[in-house]
Amino acid sequence: MEHELQQTMSLLARTPAALNALLRDLPEAWMLGDEGENTWSPFDIVVHLIHAEHTDWMPRARMILQFGESRTFEPFDRLGQMRESRGRPPGQLLDEFARLRSESLSELGALQIGQEELELRGRHPALGVVTLSQLLATWAVHDLTHLHQISRVMANQYRDAVGPWSAYLGVLQCGGHG
């Protein structure tokens, strides 16, 4: 499947509503349960998505459009905002993520990106040269990575509760690749 910007944007637009449907008013045992030390709960994952919305996707897209390969992206801090977000109401985080995503997509739409712009190149601090097309496709797959992770983290809370069925439930075999 080729990268098509309209398809990418249609997925990016869905993620806040999907997370809202899954997580809003979820019992704390699911929302705050993680997979052990230095792992993330669904709450932590929403904080991470908010942080990425602030510092990763549109800032990097703007940098490619303005500076091309001549300027290297700021490294992305995977643990950004984790500490200062502890204790915030989960519903407030979901609202904030939805608002930021909506703003990002408005800005992206206004840029009127066509095939020529998609091929523009930027410089990633570790991966080297990347294209705007790859950045935008990665944004969508990053959403899916964290939906994949949330479903696994939640399932793991019931690892014992399912008894012998654990052998049949694929999500419980997931080694935790994020």
Place this chain on the structure above:
Amino acid sequence: MEHELQQTMSLLARTPAALNALLRDLPEAWMLGDEGENTWSPFDIVVHLIHAEHTDWMPRARMILQFGESRTFEPFDRLGQMRESRGRPPGQLLDEFARLRSESLSELGALQIGQEELELRGRHPALGVVTLSQLLATWAVHDLTHLHQISRVMANQYRDAVGPWSAYLGVLQCGGHG
């Protein structure tokens, strides 16, 4: 985390809305794209969830309550309804799943299941003796398994599009455990 029926029901109630937010009116390339021969698309997964709602969860719960270990569950056909559902409008499937799940939860709620009933035992054709508590917890984790799978199947459509970022995207490392 102990199995608590209210928590299980709160998750079961969320799944149709989460799938609706993620999949309704999704471009066909995402909705119908699978991972190769004999693998499932998001469309197929919704068909499977509908089939499970008809033949698996509440029928087995009723069987435990009525017959205990004396009667073995019907084996569950993982490929049930796949063929006859081809070509149906995806939105219609999402509606049907939401309706069936709502009916299942109404029936489950009306049973007024308490701790005593949760410990009742039934007989699985392959796993042997299981409890009603394990069956209901499995129902919720089965939802999560398929949300996990949908996010992976969708991400895989963009495996090439993300370029060198594929190394960082956990969902693309998922070996496909369902």
